[in-house]
Amino acid sequence: MFFLTRETANPEEIMDKQPRRDELLKRLEALEQENLELRKRADQYKQEHDRVLGEIEESYYELDLKGNIVSFNNAAGSLLGYDPQEIPGMNYRKYTSPETAGRMYEIFHRIYETGNPEHVDNYVVIGKDGSAQNHEMSAWLRRNASGEPIGFNILIRDMTARIHSEMLLKKSEELYRTIFENTGNATILIAEDKTILLANSEFESLTGYTKKEMEGKISWTVVIAPEDLEKMIRYHAQRRMEGGAAPSSYESHIITRSNKIRDILFTIALIPGTKESVASCMDITDLKQAEAKARLNEARYRDILDSMEEAYYEVDLKGNFTFFNSKIVDRLGYTIDELSGLNYRQYMDEESALKVFDAYHRVFLTGEPVTDFSWEIKDRQGHPTFIEASISLRSDASGKPVGFRGVVRDVTQRKKMEDALRQSEERFRDLARLLPQTVFETNTGGDLIFVNEISLKQFGYTMEEFEKGINFLDVLAPEEHERAITNFNLSMMGESPGLSEYKARKKDGTIFPALIHSTPIYRDGVYAGIRGFLIDISDKKHMEKQLMRAQKLESIGTLAGGIAHDFNNLLMGILGNISLMLMHLDNAHPLY
Incomplete structure (x- = not known):
């Protein structure tokens, strides 16, 4: 707008300074053309954005600021079991428990307040059918063109199967750790160089040394009496030689930390496939004096494209990068220009490259996506990283395959934990199998659900008979049933009957004296049965007579x-x- 002043009072001068009509029309035409180009680019970006969201295997949601779903991709439509028309407008509180909903509110509120994305490793949602699912979530703030917050973007991955697998693995480890700790005898795991790798509480009590002092620090020869040392070292070497003649069971003496001499019955065996041995050390000092002592102890013992936490990639049919987000750049340490066109064989070894080729080839032939595929990659400096990725086929508008895409996660720490957990499980399973005493576990009805190998041999049963079902009363003399049932019921009420002597019965009816110790099993705070051990004391009774x-x-x-x-x-x-x-x-x- 122009204002008349004394200096510009002449109307002709004012008109000369204003743009002419033809100039205004040209400017308007240029602005319209520029606006058209901007809209075209926006449409192209939206189409690419929608294409990526529609084809990835992970579930993607867009919520408004109240937590109502306003948009979702194909994978998200079937995740909770709802029909697609049921999902729009659904609030997150409908598919979460009150406790989880409160936690989600805190996360969304924090994202809104700080503007920073957040990642949640594990939270529970409820499907339409009422089933519980474990999900992993990445969430970040949605903004409009002017930068104002309008809601949240959410990327979800179903972790139910993995969580279940980890729980089973953890329970298995706890089982074998508990068996090791509750063998009833002092037990240690010995390395080839004679170092004590593991020791249970009974061995602590027997020798006077603590686990912290022993495990991985001292040799078992420290506790052997001088007169038996040469023999014990010879047996240790012979046991690790092919065809070695070392006996598996023999008597010897140890010296405790307080310099007391104890008579010990050693039963030692190698763990298959290793040079480590497990030694069961039964203190028979009091046995030779016609007194039996047993000491017991119990138990010791896891945003989309550039904004998402995960890395996203697209490659052509030869495995060359054609598209990727910033997380790929961060993870591999290359520049964007260096990554463009980089082949997958250049950031992994030959073994991993063969695995990736086989996976790509299988997806190409079948069209079926691969999820949770893991392999090892190396960054620009050669540092290894274990990743877990999804692979799905990319096709052009005519349906012709043009490459592959997927989402990548760094699972290095998880793999290390799983490997350690698996090795621990294998070690304690072998320990339980090689123990010379009967180790057992029952359910709440008294049916045996676990026994070690020596148990079947000791009682004359076969594995097939065990799998068909054996009750704990089947291995006790009839006159012991009433007392055994009473002690079993005490365990159900959280009481441990301690060490008790019973008359045990073999399959052929042979009766023999035995010492039994059991303890109740609780899983998630619920009584699940009993676990314990049985020792044949026939020789002890004979010596007493x-x-x-x-x-x-x-x-x-x-x-x-x-x-x-x-x-x-x-x-x-x-x-x-x-x-x-x-x-x-x-x-x-x-x-x-």
């Missing part, structure tokens, strides 16, 4: 010796007087 008989014979001998001594004392006086009388009698006297 022999000792008692020897003591009786010794008492009789002592009594007889005392009586003979008393008779000698009496006879001595009589014979002495007679000798004196004879000295005063003539040889011809009738009494001489």
Whole structure:
């Protein structure tokens, strides 16, 4: 707008300074053309954005600021089991528990306040059918063209199967750790160089050393008596030689930290496929003195494109990068120009490259996507990273395959934990299998659900018979059933009956004395059965009888010796007087 002033009071001068009509029309035409180009580019970007969202395997949602779903991709439409027409407008509180909904509110509020994206490793949602699912979520703020917050973007991955697998693995490890800790005997795991790798609480009690002092730090020779050291070292070497003649069970002596000598029955065996051995150390000191002692202890023992937390990639049919987000750049350490056209073989070794080729080839032939595919890549500096990725086929408008796409996650730490957990499980499973005593576990009905190998041999049952079902009462003498049921019920109420002597019964009806210790099992706070061990004490009973008989014979001998001594004392006086009388009698006297 122009204003008249004294300096510009002439209307002709003012008109000369205003744009002409033809100039205005040209400017308007240029602006319209520029606006058209901007709209065209916006439409192209939206089409590319929608294409990516529609084809990835992960679920993508857009929520308004109240948490209502306003948009979603194909994968998200089927994740919770709802029909596509049911999802728009659905609030996140409908498919989460009150506790989870509160947690989600805090996360959304924090994102809104800070503008920073957040990642949630595990939270529980409820499907339409009422089933619980474990999800992993990346969320970030949605803004309009003027930069004002209008809602949230959410990328979701279903973690239910993986969480279930990890729980099973953890329970398995806990089982074998508990078995190792509750064998009833002092037990240690020995390395080839004689180092004590693991020790249970009984071994702590036996030797006086703590686990912290022993595990990975001292040799087992520290506790062996000097007179037995040469023999024990020889057996240790022979056991690790092919065809070695070392006995599996023998007696020896140890010296405790307080310098006390203890008699020990060692039962030692190599763990298959390793040079490590497991040693069960039964203290028979009190057994030789006709007294039995047992000590027990229990238990010790996881945004989309440039804005999403995960890396996204697209490659051609030869495996060359054609599109990727910034997380790929961050992870591999190359520049954007260097990554463009980079082939997958250039950032992984030959073994991993073959695995990736096989996966790409399978997806190309079948058209079926691959999820949770893992392999190792190396960044520009050669540092290895374990990744988990999805692979799906990319096709052009005519349906012709043109490459592959997927989402990549760094799972290096998880893989290390899973490997450690798996190795730990294998180690404790072998330990339980090689223990010389019966180890068992029952369900709440008293049916045996786990036994080690020695148990089947000791009681004469086969694995097929065990799998068909054996109740704990089947291996006890009939007269013991009432007491056993009482102790079992005590365990159900959280009480441990401690170490008890029973009459055990083999499959063929043979009765033998045994010591049994059991403890209740709880899973997620719910009683699930009992776990324990059984020791055959037939030899102990036999030795007690022999000792008692020897003591009786010794008492009789002592009594007889005392009586003979008393008779000698009496006879001595009589014979002495007679000798004196004879000295005063003539040889011809009738009494001489």
